[in-house]
Amino acid sequence: MNGICTLGNDYVFDQLVALLNSIDVILGKETPVCIYPFDDRTQRIADEIAKRPNVFLYKNQESIDRWDQFMLSAAPERLNRSKSRLYGAHRRFCAFDGPFDKFIYLDADTLVMNSLAAVFEKLDTYDFVVYDFQFKDVSKIYDVNSTKLLEVFEQKRIDSEIFCSGFYGSKKGIFNLEQKNWLISNLQNGEAEILYEGAGEQPLINYMVMRSNLAIYNFAQQLPDNQKTGCSATSKHFEQREHILYDKGTRLTYLHYIGIPPNINQAVCAGENIEFPYRDLFLHYRYLHEPEKRPVFKNPPKNYNESPTPSFLTRALRKLKLIQQG
Template sequence: MSRGVYIVANDKVCENAIALLNSIRLHNAEIPVYLIPFNDDYQKVATQLQQSHGVKIYPDLAFLNQFTEKIGTIFDRDFLALPNKMRKLVAWFGPLDEFLYIDTDIIVFEDVANSLNYLDDCGFICCDYHHRSEGLKNVFAPDIRERGIFTEEQLGDVFNSGFWGSKKSAITQARMVELLQECAQHREYFDFSSGVTDQPILNYLILKQIPQRCNLVKTPEGSPGSWAGSKHFRDRNWILYDQEKPLKYLHWAGIAIRPGSPYWSLWEHYRYLNEAKPPEPNLWQKWVNRLTKRTR
């Protein structure tokens, strides 16, 4: 049985992808990691991650392109803000029998294989407090509750789509297409008001298809939160803690990672974990950089 990690990336998020892989490899040097290209501009990030971290390209790019085209036929052009974000769904049809999907705006603080072990007892895992802090926001519209599409217990399992895991056997291609077509026929079920794309659709798929789900924050041992917008986490030797509990990961969901962002120094540490950090530009260079951007 093969187990590993999928990420979605292109050259635009290369720096974030390097930081993520540095953190993954710090705790597990061997676990397979596959890159699902977000679009055709992925050669730089693919080469970098392959050389430095042993990351492989999703092996069936023809299928990936076919899947992307299928999404375009299922959903109206104005239905999804960024249709290519749906490419993460091909994780169910890749080479890994059990897998984690991790967004590139994440840093992990432990061996990611630890989370995969929970798939011994369920078909889907996540690890976040979206159900408590956000409720149905950025997932479902009120119609989904009013029409009784899901039970209250099911709605309590909504999750953020940046860190989750499942099994290849959990869904077939035919069933996924069927569920995606259901989604396309009911725009009123979903909350796209903040510009999200894949999260509402993925939640619908999971709640409809996989009855055995586990949110790791709800397990007896529990797990702390993960959002970089939370200001109370404390850094101990480049691992964040919520009181005495170490975080599994930190997610800059909805937050641009740049100087001044929450936990910026932590991100910088992992980005330059295996190389020298470039010197800060002087005031003259900063002025030139700003002027160059304005004239582009």
């Protein structure tokens, strides 16, 4: 069975609902979706998906524990809740255990914009399928100043094989116990120094795929220029038609709201008039099935990266236990 995977907790609830609704519209309401728990804050998600028979939370605790232990052995500093806001991001790796034979993983802060059939089709001949332009910025994946980097990977591989971990297709079982132990051994023997210190699990999954010599396909590198599109909300030139985005006339596969932190979405959904790229598109999908709840803004708009969320709203969100005390 094939399916869609994502990762979340109640902190990203609004983004997750928007993603699920975009899957409903673009891929169909029967599309199976598995949500991997970022941490134990999933009650709002559980209540929401109770009315979505195609969506379920991953409950294989043995698998979750195995990947927690893998992360503890491979990159323990990334599990530090006080220092890393992405401390649970590695749990997306549970997709390599199941439940789908082939899967496409999407971050909660994405929207599906097109059929994903071509991605599943490429998994017939490749182990890993991506569609992004991360290869243009190696510095967010590997420490480019590490002298060991070129000992581990050839430059041409570094230039061509890295990817963003917000969207990828892969298969069940490609990282078995023996392979994981081998990767941990290499990391503990000094190769961990090549990993970029930030970005949660993203440097590690790149290392895992490349070090395992998996066959990777990137649509952004393989498609003709007149067929490839961007995917990031930082691109301002996308055109919207009937709640679908187009890049110079070509329909996007997905939109990734990179750089828009979840508390901005929470604030907007609570009625704060904070502008961010493609906000109306997000709100359309977030409130697709409950348009009467869509916020009506009464205050002048503010830009998301210019002014912080008001303190009273922060307190309200803490009261709802949607953000951590700190």
